[in-house]
Amino acid sequence: xxxxxxxxxxxxxxxxxxxxxxxxxxxxxxxxxxxxxxxxxxxxxxxxxxxxxxxxxxxxxxxxxxxxxxxxxxxxxxxxxxxxxxxxxxxxxxxxxxxxxxxxxxxxxxxxxxxxxxxxxxxxxxxxxxxxxxxxxxxxxxxxxxxxxxxxxxxxxxxxxxxxxxxxxxxxxxxxxxxxxxxxxxxxxxxxxxxxxxxxxxxxxxxxxxxxxxxxxx
Amino acid sequence: xxxxxxxxxxxxxxxxxxxxxxxxxxxxxxxxxxxxxxxxxxxxxxxxxxxxxxxxxxxxxxxxxxxxxxxxxxxxxxxxxxxxxxxxxxxxxxxxxxxxxxxxxxxxxxxxxxxxxxxxxxxxxxxxxxxxxxxxxxxxxxxxxxxxxxxxxxxxxxxxxxxxxxxxxxxxxxxxxxxxxxxxxxxxxxxxxxxxxxxxxxxxxxxxxxxxxxxxxxxxxxxxxxxxxxxx
Numbered sequence: 001x002x003x004x005x006x007x008x009x010x011x012x013x014x015x016x017x018x019x020x021x022x023x024x025x026x027x028x029x030x031x032x033x034x035x036x037x038x039x040x041x042x043x044x045x046x047x048x049x050x051x052x053x054x055x056x057x058x059x060x061x062x063x064x065x066x067x068x069x070x071x072x073x074x075x076x077x078x079x080x081x082x083x084x085x086x087x088x089x090x091x092x093x094x095x096x097x098x099x100x101x102x103x104x105x106x107x108x109x110x111x112x113x114x115x116x117x118x119x120x121x122x123x124x125x126x127x128x129x130x131x132x133x134x135x136x137x138x139x140x141x142x143x144x145x146x147x148x149x150x151x152x153x154x155x156x157x158x159x160x161x162x163x164x165x166x167x168x169x170x171x172x173x174x175x176x177x178x179x180x181x182x183x184x185x186x187x188x189x190x191x192x193x194x195x196x197x198x199x200x201x202x203x204x205x206x207x208x209x210x211x212x213x214x215x216x217x218x
Numbered sequence: 219x220x221x222x223x224x225x226x227x228x229x230x231x232x233x234x235x236x237x238x239x240x241x242x243x244x245x246x247x248x249x250x251x252x253x254x255x256x257x258x259x260x261x262x263x264x265x266x267x268x269x270x271x272x273x274x275x276x277x278x279x280x281x282x283x284x285x286x287x288x289x290x291x292x293x294x295x296x297x298x299x300x301x302x303x304x305x306x307x308x309x310x311x312x313x314x315x316x317x318x319x320x321x322x323x324x325x326x327x328x329x330x331x332x333x334x335x336x337x338x339x340x341x342x343x344x345x346x347x348x349x350x351x352x353x354x355x356x357x358x359x360x361x362x363x364x365x366x367x368x369x370x371x372x373x374x375x376x377x378x379x380x381x382x383x384x385x386x387x388x389x390x391x392x393x394x395x396x397x398x399x400x401x402x403x404x405x406x407x408x409x410x411x412x413x414x415x416x417x418x419x420x421x422x423x424x425x426x427x428x429x430x431x432x433x434x435x436x437x438x439x440x441x442x443x444x445x446x447x448x449x450x
Contacts, residue, residue: 047318048244049388056447064247064439065375065389071245071298072445082387084394084422085244085270086326089319093337112342123306123313124297130345131319134338165342 001193002174003216008142010035010218012101012172015140016042023047023092023132025102026070028142032101043079045097047088047128052080069128089128093135100136102129104143104168106158109205111168111180113141114160126163133164145173145202152204154178154185175199177216184208189216221381221425222410223432226256229404233369235262236289240325240365240396241269241279242372245298245442248389249278250373252406252434258282266290268365270321270392272302277440286310294318298442317345320362322395327364329398329427334363370400373434374423377407378414381428382421390422397423406434 003011005028013035016022023045024030033055036042044053046068053068054075062073091097106114113133116126133139146152154171171178176199177189184206190199192215200207223229230253233239243249257265258281265288272291273280280299282288290312296302305311316324317339327335336359340346350361372393375386383405385393397403405423410433 046388048247049391056445058449059446062441062444062446063387064441065387067245067247067388067442071247071442073441073443074445082385082390084390085318085322085392086395089322093319093339120307123303123315125293125295125315126317126345127295128318130317130343131337131339134341162343 001191003191006031007218008172008174011177011216012140012142013037014218015099015170016040017098018042020098021045021051021096022099022101023097023136025100025129027103029101029103030070045088045091046074047085047092047132049083049085049088050076050080052077054080089131092128092131095135095137097136099138099140100132101140101142102132104141104153106153106155106160107141107143107168107171107180108155108158109180109184111166112158113163113168114158115163117161119161129163133167136167139168140170140172141168143171143173145175152202154203154205156205175202181208186210187213189214191216219380221429221431222379223430225432226252226406226434227260229253229406229430229432230256230260230371233257233262236264237262237368238266238366239268240367240370240400241267242370242391242393242396243269243271243278244388244391245271246273246278246440248373248385248391248393249273250371250404250406251437253371253404254278254281257287258285261285261287263287264289266292268292268321268367270294270318272296272299274298274442275301283311290314292316292321294321322392324362324365325392325395325399328366329395332364334361336361365399367400368402370396370403372397372403372405374405374407376409376411376416377405377428377431378411378416378425379431380413381405381425381431382413382416383407383423383428384416384420385422394423398427402429403427404429405431407431408434408437
């Protein structure tokens with residue numbers, strides 16, 4: 001069974017470590033916040049100018065001056081700090097953020113990522129994604145392995161305009177966990193009930209399979 | 219020194235067609251609502267607007283787009299605006315999309331008196347096209363110029379009659395950066411107080427950067443994505 005978006009987020013949460021400063025992108029990455037293990041101290045950075053992002057507010061407690069990078073109403077946790085957009089990207093550029101999780105339309109076997117533009121169809125812009133991928137020490141991509149037409153999104157080379165080059169370190173898709181290595185996509189884990197053959201079939205880029213591939217645990 | 223003016227209309231009265239404007243805010247959070255309304259009312263055209271986003275169809279810069287007052291947008295993210303996308307795809311509107319950190323830091327550079335910055339954002343992408351690059355410690359960087367803007371229009375929570383500004387929560391975003399970067403900086407605030415009433419330890423934008431200040435008549439503060447937690 002392929003993972004749900006919630007399960008992808010749950011699997012990514014296993015990569016979190018105590019004391020991490022983490023930037024979560026829009027979409028599936030945002031859901032990772034729901035699975036931070038109890039007792040673990042993880043500080044969420046929102047690139048519009050907040051460290052210490054908390055959960056969504058209860059009805060009636062929303063504050064229009066307090067939003068995340070997806071423009072959703074949020075709250076803060078004790079110990080939070082506000083700052084301007086230049087300082088926000090300053091701490092990203094300086095490598096202070098330990099982990100960045102973001103979505104992708106395509107990832108190449110060399111770790112290139114495309115997620116901001118489909119020429120002639122979609123022009124929303126890159127937002128902070130180019131800054132994040134150019135500087136983050138550790139980038140995990142949360143994505144579907146194939147597009148709605150069934151075509152692989154893990155490619156030898158990206159076909160869409162790039163967001164960044166040779167930057168993705170790990171991918172958690174709906175069917176697999178893979179490391180991006182100098183030799184290609186290295187299969188680490190498969191979704192429960194998904195065969196290695198299915199992953200091979202759905203991965204257009206170079207796939208490295210060594211030994212037995214375990215099923216993911218949550 | 220008298221920076222206090224009476225209204226948004228007075229604040230923007232000498233902005234001419236073809237001006238380059240910076241407008242603070244992130245999404246609809248911390249946008250100069252009163253000045254945008256005044257710009258829409260006076261109808262000046264052919265503007266170049268530097269702003270992280272372009273508002274939504276019926277609020278923020280979206281209102282200026284609807285009246286075709288904007289010739290060019292310089293932004294990082296312009297989703298959530300159907301009229302914007304239509305004008306862009308039809309070629310009526312020129313758009314320069316740049317990484318958000320680059321946008322912020324080009325404002326910062328202007329306010330800090332530095333002509334350019336080096337950033338890794340966009341290296342190897344179409345953003346790098348035609349730009350000078352330089353290698354530092356084995357990594358490639360793009361040279362990006364400081365912005366030049368005729369007017370910066372920002373919104374703060376509190377301000378004093380000397381132009382000192384304090385922002386609230388994430389409504390700070392681009393506002394203090396743009397406040398530093400305009401040849402003329404206009405600040406609209408929710409509450410204008412006499413000089414001396416704000417704590418000098420907690421000023422976000424020193425008044426030296428601000429030329430005109432007024433208290434906005436009212437603030438709608440529209441929420442773009444109301445997201446709530448269910449009661450357990």
